Amino acid sequence: MYDLNTLAPVPVPVPDPQSATAAVSVASRLGEILGAANVFTDPADLSSFAIEGTVPAAVARPRAAEEVAALVKFAAAEKLAIVPCGARTKMSMGMPPRQYDIAVDMTRINRILAYDPDDLTLSVEPGLPLRELAAALTQRHQFLPLAVPFFDRATIGGTIASGVDSPLRQFYGTARDYTLGMEFVTGDGALVKSGGRVVKNVSGYDMHKLMIGSFGTLGIITKINLRTFPLPEMTRTYLATFDDAAGACEFRHAIARSFLRPQSLEIIAAGGAPSAAHLLAPFASERDWCVVISVAGNALVLGRSRRELESMSRQGEHPARDFTELAPADERKILPLLREFPGGAPRSNLPSALLKISALPSDLQVVAEAISRLAAEQQVSWTLLMRGVGIVYLSLAAADASAESSLRLAAACDAISSRCNGRQWDSAAFLWRSRESGSKTNAWAPVRDDISLIHRLKNTFDPANIFAPGRFVGGV
Amino acid sequence: MQGAACRSDTMDSRLLHDLNAALPRDGAQQSVLHEPEDLMLYEYDGSVELARPDGVVFPRTATQVVEIVKIANRHNVSLIGRGAGTGLSGGALARRGGIIVSFARMNQILEVDTANQRARVQPGVVNADLSLAVEHLGLHFAPDPSSQKACTIGGNVSENAGGPHTLAYGVTTNHVLAIEVVLPTGEIVHLGSSALDPPGYDLAGLFVGSEGTFGLITEITVKLTRLPETIKTLLAAFDSVDDATETVVEITARGITPAACEMMDGWTIRAVEDYVHAGFPLDSAAILLIEVDGLQEAAESQAAQVAEVCRLHRAREVRVAKDSRERDLLWKGRKNAFGAVGRLSPTYYTQDGVIPRTKLPQTLRRISDIGRQYGFEIGNIFHAGDGNLHPIILFDARDKQQFQNAVAAAGDIIAFCVEVGGAITGEHGVGMEKDHLMPLLFSEADMALMQRVRDAFNPAQMLNPGKIFPSKSCGEIHVRPQHTGSGSRSRA
Numbered sequence: 023m024y025d026l027n028t029l030a031p032v033p034v035p036v037p038d039p040q041s042a043t044a045a046v047s048v049a050s051r052l053g054e055i056l057g058a059a060n061v062f063t064d065p066a067d068l069s070s071f072a073i074e075g076t077v078p079a080a081v082a083r084p085r086a087a088e089e090v091a092a093l094v095k096f097a098a099a100e101k102l103a104i105v106p107c108g109a110r111t112k113m114s115m116g117m118p119p120r121q122y123d124i125a126v127d128m129t130r131i132n133r134i135l136a137y138d139p140d141d142l143t144l145s146v147e148p149g150l151p152l153r154e155l156a157a158a159l160t161q162r163h164q165f166l167p168l169a170v171p172f173f174d175r176a177t178i179g180g181t182i183a184s185g186v187d188s189p190l191r192q193f194y195g196t197a198r199d200y201t202l203g204m205e206f207v208t209g210d211g212a213l214v215k216s217g218g219r220v221v222k223n224v225s226g227y228d229m230h231k232l233m234i235g236s237f238g239t240l241g242i243i244t245k246i247n248l249r250t251f252p253l254p255e256m257t258r259t260y261l262a263t264f265d266d267a268a269g270a271c272e273f274r275h276a277i278a279r280s281f282l283r284p285q286s287l288e289i290i291a292a293g294g295a296p297s298a299a300h301l302l303a304p305f306a307s308e309r310d311w312c313v314v315i316s317v318a319g320n321a322l323v324l325g326r327s328r329r330e331l332e333s334m335s336r337q338g339e340h341p342a343r344d345f346t347e348l349a350p351a352d353e354r355k356i357l358p359l360l361r362e363f364p365g366g367a368p369r370s371n372l373p374s375a376l377l378k379i380s381a382l383p384s385d386l387q388v389v390a391e392a393i394s395r396l397a398a399e400q401q402v403s404w405t406l407l408m409r410g411v412g413i414v415y416l417s418l419a420a421a422d423a424s425a426e427s428s429l430r431l432a433a434a435c436d437a438i439s440s441r442c443n444g445r446q447w448d449s450a451a452f453l454w455r456s457r458e459s460g461s462k463t464n465a466w467a468p469v470r471d472d473i474s475l476i477h478r479l480k481n482t483f484d485p486a487n488i489f490a491p492g493r494f495v496g497g498v
Numbered sequence: 499m500q501g502a503a504c505r506s507d508t509m510d511s512r513l514l515h516d517l518n519a520a521l522p523r524d525g526a527q528q529s530v531l532h533e534p535e536d537l538m539l540y541e542y543d544g545s546v547e548l549a550r551p552d553g554v555v556f557p558r559t560a561t562q563v564v565e566i567v568k569i570a571n572r573h574n575v576s577l578i579g580r581g582a583g584t585g586l587s588g589g590a591l592a593r594r595g596g597i598i599v600s601f602a603r604m605n606q607i608l609e610v611d612t613a614n615q616r617a618r619v620q621p622g623v624v625n626a627d628l629s630l631a632v633e634h635l636g637l638h639f640a641p642d643p644s645s646q647k648a649c650t651i652g653g654n655v656s657e658n659a660g661g662p663h664t665l666a667y668g669v670t671t672n673h674v675l676a677i678e679v680v681l682p683t684g685e686i687v688h689l690g691s692s693a694l695d696p697p698g699y700d701l702a703g704l705f706v707g708s709e710g711t712f713g714l715i716t717e718i719t720v721k722l723t724r725l726p727e728t729i730k731t732l733l734a735a736f737d738s739v740d741d742a743t744e745t746v747v748e749i750t751a752r753g754i755t756p757a758a759c760e761m762m763d764g765w766t767i768r769a770v771e772d773y774v775h776a777g778f779p780l781d782s783a784a785i786l787l788i789e790v791d792g793l794q795e796a797a798e799s800q801a802a803q804v805a806e807v808c809r810l811h812r813a814r815e816v817r818v819a820k821d822s823r824e825r826d827l828l829w830k831g832r833k834n835a836f837g838a839v840g841r842l843s844p845t846y847y848t849q850d851g852v853i854p855r856t857k858l859p860q861t862l863r864r865i866s867d868i869g870r871q872y873g874f875e876i877g878n879i880f881h882a883g884d885g886n887l888h889p890i891i892l893f894d895a896r897d898k899q900q901f902q903n904a905v906a907a908a909g910d911i912i913a914f915c916v917e918v919g920g921a922i923t924g925e926h927g928v929g930m931e932k933d934h935l936m937p938l939l940f941s942e943a944d945m946a947l948m949q950r951v952r953d954a955f956n957p958a959q960m961l962n963p964g965k966i967f968p969s970k971s972c973g974e975i976h977v978r979p980q981h982t983g984s985g986s987r988s989r990a
Contacts, residue, residue, distance in 0.1 A: 140751035141854040141885075163753065187695070196695075198703050199672050212943045220852045222669060222884045222924040224658045224707050225932075225939055226966070227948045231703030240699070252753025275613065279636075281727040281793055322795035380693040384613040412614075412693055447693040467697040471687050476698050478954040482947075495698040 045079035048102060048123060052082050055092045060084070071110065071125040074118040078105070078125045085130050087205065087213055087244035094242065095211030097124060098486040105490045106238040108149055108177030111365070112184045114454050116237050117465050120492035126242060128179055135245065136219070139164060142250045143202065143219050148179020148243045164250040167194035169357070171365025179243050185235020189286035189316070189360055192410050194251065197234050204230035205245035209484030219247040232479065239494040240483040254318030257285065259353045260328065261302075262335040262342040263310045267291065267394070269340030270311040271387040274410050276334040277315070278383070282327055285316040287410030288360055289386070293394050294403035294421075301359055301405050305352065313342075314360060363407045364415045366454045372419045373428045373458035375435050379414040379442050379450045380467075389414060389448070392441055400434035401427070420458065432460035443467050469496040509552045513573040517597075520565040521555055524603070529556045540583070540598050544645065546847055547588035547930050551578065551598045558603050560678065560686060560716035566599060567684045567714070576963050579710045581622060581653030584645040586850065587929030589657055589709045593964040599714055601652050607631055608717070615722045616675065616692055621652025621715045625659075628720075637722040640667035643925070644833045652715045658707030660925030662758040662832070663789070665883040669925065671706040673721045679705065679713035682960040692719050704951070709927050710962040712955035726791035729757070730801040731819040731828055734808040735782035739763055739866075739878075742784035743858040745811040746882040749788075750855045754803055758789040759883025760832055763862075766839070766877040766890070773838035776831025777824075779815060786813075786882065787832055835879045836890070843875075843892035849908045851915035852924030855885045864914050865889050872907045886924035887915065913938060928966045936968060 049063040062068065062081040071081050079102075084090045097104050103121035107113060108128050132149035139162040146155060152168060155178055159165050167190035170181050182197050194200065203217025216229035232240055264270045270289045277287060290312045292300045299308070306312045313335070317327040328347060335342035348356060366376035381389045386408050393416055397404040405417040418434055420427035435455065442450035449467035469476070473496045480487075480498040492498075509532045521529035531537060531554040541550040552575065557563045570577050576596030583590055592598055605622035612635050617628060625646040629638040642661035643649055649659065655677065660669045667673075676690040690702025705712055736742040742761055749759065762770065764783045771778045778785055786808065790800035805816045819825040839846055853861050862878065865887075869876035880888040889911055893904040912922050912935055922928070922935045936945060945967055952959075952966075 138854060138856060140747065141856045142750065142753075143854065185695070195668070195672060198700060199668060208947060212947065214944045214947045215940070216944065216948070218919075218921045218939065220854060220885060220920050220924070222660055222664065222852050222881070222886050223921045224660075224925055224927050225921040225923050226928070226936065226944070227951055228658075228671070228704055228707055229948065229951060231700045234700060234703075235695075236699055252755070278615065278724075281724065283724075283792070319793070319796055320799050322799070323793055326793065326795055378695070380691065380695050382611075382614050382693050384611075413695060447691055449691070449693070449697050451697060470696070470698070471685075472689055472698060472701055474685075475687060475689075475701060475954065479699060479701075479951065482950045482954045 049080040051096060052080055052093060052124070055096060056082055056084055056089055071107070073105065073113050073122060076118060076122050079123050081125045081127055083127045083130055087131065087207065090126065090131070090207045090242050090244055091211045091213045093124070093126065094207050094209065094488075097488050098209055098211060101486060101488065103488050103491055104242070106183070106242040108180030109151065109172065109175045111172035111176050112180060112186065115184060116493040118493070119490045128242070129177060131244060132177070134158060139250070142252070143221065144248045144250050145219055146178055146246055146248070148177060148182070148246060150178050152176050152178055152181060159250055160253070163253045165253050166248060166250060167191070167200070168197070169361045171362050173361060178246060182234055182246055183236065183238055183243055186364060187409075187413060189288055189409065192287050193283060193285045198231055200249045201230055201234060201246065202249055203247040204233055204243055206233055206241035206243045208241045209486055209488055213244065215245070217247065221249050237494050238490045239480065239498055240489065242489070254285070255320050256324060257316055257318045258324050258328065259314060259316045259348045259357065260331055261305060261346050261348055262313045262315075262331070263306055263344045264313070264340060264342050265309070265311065266340060267311055267387050267390040269338070269342065270313050271390070272338045272340055273313050273335050273342065274383070274386065276337065277331070278410070280330060280334065282317070282330060285318050286314070288314045289408040289410070290314065290360070290406065291390065292403070292405045294397050294401065301363060301407065302356060305356060314356065316357075360407065363417070364453065366417065370419055372423060373431050373456045374417060374419040375431065375455040375459040376453045377416045377418070377435070377439060377450050378453050379416060379448065381412045381414060381442070381448045383410065383412040385448065386412065386414070389442065393438055396437045396441065397434050400430040400437070402431050402434045418459070428458035431458065435459050439464070466495040510573060513569070513575065514553070516569045516573070517553065517555055517566070520569060521557065521562060524556070524558070527556070530554070540580070541591070543583045543585045543588060543590050545586045545588045545929065545931055547591055549588070549591040549593045549930075551592035552595050554598045554600055556600050556603045560680065563599065563680045563714050563716050564684050564686065566597070567680055567682060570597060570960060571682070571684070576960050577714065578962050579652070579656065579714045581650030582624070582645070582648045584649040585653060585657060585929065586848065586926040587923065587931040589927050589929040589962070589965065590653070591930065593930050596963070601650060604716070605650075610635070612637070614692070615724070616719055617722055618717060618719045619651055620717060621650060621655070623651050625649050625651055625654055632722055633725070636725050638725055639720060640664070640673055640723040641670045644836070651718055651720065655706050655715055655718055656708065656710045657927045658925070660881070660886065662760055662881060665759055665881065666755050666757040667723060671703060673723070674702060674706050674718060675721060676719035677702050677705055677715055678717035679715055681713050682956050682958065686716070690719070708952075709929060709965055711952050711965055713961065726757075726797070728794040728797040729789060729791045729825065730797050731825040732788045732801060732804055732808070733778070733817045733819070733828055734786045734788065734813040735779040735815040736784045736786070736811070736813055737782065739784045739862050740859050741811045741813070742786055743862050743882070745786060745808050745813070746858055747856055748807050748811065749804060750883070752803070752807065754800060754807075756788050756800070756804060756883060757791045758787070759881070760787040761785070761878065761880055761882035762787070762832070762835065763878040765875060766835060766879045769842050769877065770831050770835045770838045773841060774831045774834050776827050778831055782814070787828055832879070839877060839890055839892070845893055845895040847891045847893070847904050847908055849887070849889045849891070849911055850923050850926035851887045851912050851920060853885045853887065853915050853918050853920035855883070857918040857920070858882060858885065861887065861914065861918060865911055868907050868910050872903045874904065874907060876907070881924070884924070885920065909935070930965055933966055933968050936966070
């Protein structure tokens with residue numbers, strides 16, 4: 023097995039005899055609900071569901087929403103903690119749950135329940151792999167703007183439940199903007215729904231919005247209704263390189279003031295230790311501040327976009343050094359790099375961490391400059407991906423494998439997160455953090471004055487506190 | 499009077515004293531109303547419902563709102579937030595009595611952040627006023643309900659308001675970043691954040707559209723949207739309603755997303771044309787008003803595609819507005835349609851249902867059948883592009899039988915919407931108009947969870963009681979006819 027933080031092999035934990043007995047009884051009860059063949063207790067199977075070294079007593083593999091409801095009822099009665107999962111690509115995000123008895127593997131609840139391409143709406147089950155869903159949509163020249171990390175493995179349910187974002191949010195927004203409704207199982211085993219499958223709807227409360235990005239702490243999603251989008255006629259991607267953050271950010275602001283509406287806009291940079299490699303190498307050199315912009319439309323729109331983007335990039339006090347249209351082969355290499363970056367796969371074997379920072383777009387430059395200064399102070403290498411909408415992903419890595427470098431990495435992590443969390447609107451969270459980079463006691467940004475509501479809602483949805491307890495913001 | 503059985507008619511003098519002490523007179527303006535003749539103005543909204551409050555208060559600050567909440571707690575009275583009262587489902591009415599908190603005087607635009615395309619506003623800011631205030635910056639607030647010249651952003655947030663241009667730009671919830679709210683405990687909390695993806699559950703997303711049942715809004719941070727470079731407005735006239743609806747189906751299926759796609763049937767066209775003189779062809783069976791926008795190169799090609807689809811479906815005329823004056827006139831025709839209808843019928847009842855776009859043709863045919871069955875003229879003027887119907891049932895409320903039939907016909911229409919996979923309301927809200935229709939869509943378990951979610955914010959139902967969920971007490975008539983003397987109140 024692999025630790026998802028480090029991708030390093032770790033020994034399979036051996037359950038102690040007492041908990042092994044408990045595991046047997048949990049498994050046999052689950053077997054009564056789901057059929058014995060649908061409950062795994064083999065240590066080899068369980069270990070691949072481990073979260074930071076903790077293995078569940080059993081893995082349940084339900085085949086229908088009703089089975090999910092039944093097993094949740096059982097778990098609630100027995101106070102057994104559940105972690106729902108899909109392809110398990112983001113299990114290490116957030117805090118490790120305080121208790122973890124049953125992994126609910128949703129990958130067998132995986133049908134497309136309805137797809138109405140002429141209405142541009144869709145109803146899917148959570149275990150459906152994104153890849154398969156995308157293939158079905160492509161046949162009808164449609165897509166979902168979910169170019170998310172782990173695209174080749176992730177399920178639609180895990181993608182929505184973890185709230186991971188996509189470069190395409192620049193134009194299309196996030197899942198909250200195109201999720202039309204959901205069905206889910208709450209902590210008392212009730213199967214409930216909100217919203218619908220129509221593109222405009224104000225019937226009842228939008229409870230499904232709470233489920234997006236809640237990391238399985240409120241319920242287990244059993245159905246998701248989405249609106250789909252027509253594939254654009256043509257797309258092109260442009261790369262502009264600048265000497266500094268100021269130039270890249272000025273370019274971003276100029277585009278925001280123009281009539282152009284790009285599909286995506288990302289600023290990418292790297293620095294720090296000599297080992298730091300640019301994410302976009304070999305398309306950029308180590309000190310480049312790159313802006314990658316994708317544009318969609320007809321030939322006339324693309325022609326004009328190219329002209330205006332290039333002209334904007336060359337204006338201002340910090341003009342671009344280079345502006346190029348990416349050849350299709352290069353586009354096919356670069357876009358997946360940008361898509362996968364927020365997944366936090368380590369780019370080396372060195373101790374590392376990945377932060378997600380929320381900032382106002384007008385603050386991107388000061389955020390970037392503060393990061394590069396704080397990272398330099400601790401001699402850690404950094405790679406930065408800043409979305410034009412103000413979402414920043416920062417990967418930090420120790421200069422080398424020494425204990426001292428690990429301490430410096432931990433210090434940089436703390437300095438940057440406390441600096442970002444100390445500002446009015448900004449927030450910073452650790453999407454993952456290898457053990458050497460410091461403790462994970464503060465993965466999430468500090469709570470705000472809505473924390474009492476967060477606790478009350480958690481209690482409303484999950485009164486027995488069995489859904490991934492402690493994994494989310496404020497310890498819920 | 500609705501809800502009368504549940505409350506007394508005069509405001510308690512100690513309550514009045516406390517409210518007066520907390521809200522001093524504002525120059526010549528009273529900040530607390532309690533005389534019956536004053537309260538009459540607050541017993542209705544844009545819907546067919548009526549309910550008289552015990553009082554109305556006009557706070558100017560969030561601190562005063564907190565004071566009001568504390569007083570209400572002490573005196574055990576309920577509070578109902580209200581913007582301009584243009585709502586169409588009774589959301590801002592005091593169904594069970596209580597005090598209306600009018601945000602009419604909290605109407606300041608607090609900050610326009612051009613760099614980040616955001617604005618921070620008080621809840622009483624009128625929707626169109628915000629767009630006007632930022633027009634010189636090339637920006638606007640995208641949600642544009644037909645009542646936008648009167649309705650407030652606080653009301654838009656509470657109802658998750660829509661409008662014609664939400665087809666491409668999204669409804670209110672897609673444009674709200676942060677909300678400052680006073681809870682029934684008197685606590686001030688901040689939901690969401692000006693920066694995207696704040697930590698925690700999406701409470702702002704949950705709050706938008708909660709119809710005043712979660713908290714009183716004291717401040718809102720919204721996204722501003724860049725005005726498009728080019729707007730092209732097309733008017734297509736058809737000899738049959740089916741041709742028009744099939745056109746909408748094909749525009750959607752081809753993946754063309756106009757900024758707006760509105761439909762009006764023949765009866766409505768004639769009513770409107772007589773009143774607004776927008777230039778609508780009087781003898782057509784239906785028109786589509788379709789707008790495309792964006793870069794000039796994109797808008798022109800989209801307009802050509804739209805025109806092609808219209809002609810393919812036998813449009814007898816496709817006209818493009820030559821300039822902004824012609825465009826404004828066409829939209830004036832659309833947005834004043836309900837005023838025009840008011841001139842023709844003593845009473846009418848506007849419904850709001852939503853269906854999958856592919857079901858438009860059959861649904862329009864069914865509405866026409868329902869009209870025939872009950873003997874009513876039913877006009878249709880609606881947001882065709884997102885399947886959001888607004889059938890208008892014309893009847894004479896003085897005739898009791900007609901009134902009952904109108905309510906029954908409306909119920910049949912909504913039931914059909916649900917049957918074909920739609921929902922009971924697309925943008926007007928549930929309020930007190932459609933609480934009894936919620937079970938068409940939602941199970942007991944769904945509604946039980948929704949009520950527990952409400953209780954997490956508003957446990958004693960001190961805020962806006964008796965809304966959204968089917969009530970078990972205080973038996974009421976659900977729908978009362980609308981008298982449309984002036985025809986001036988606008989609708990979505």
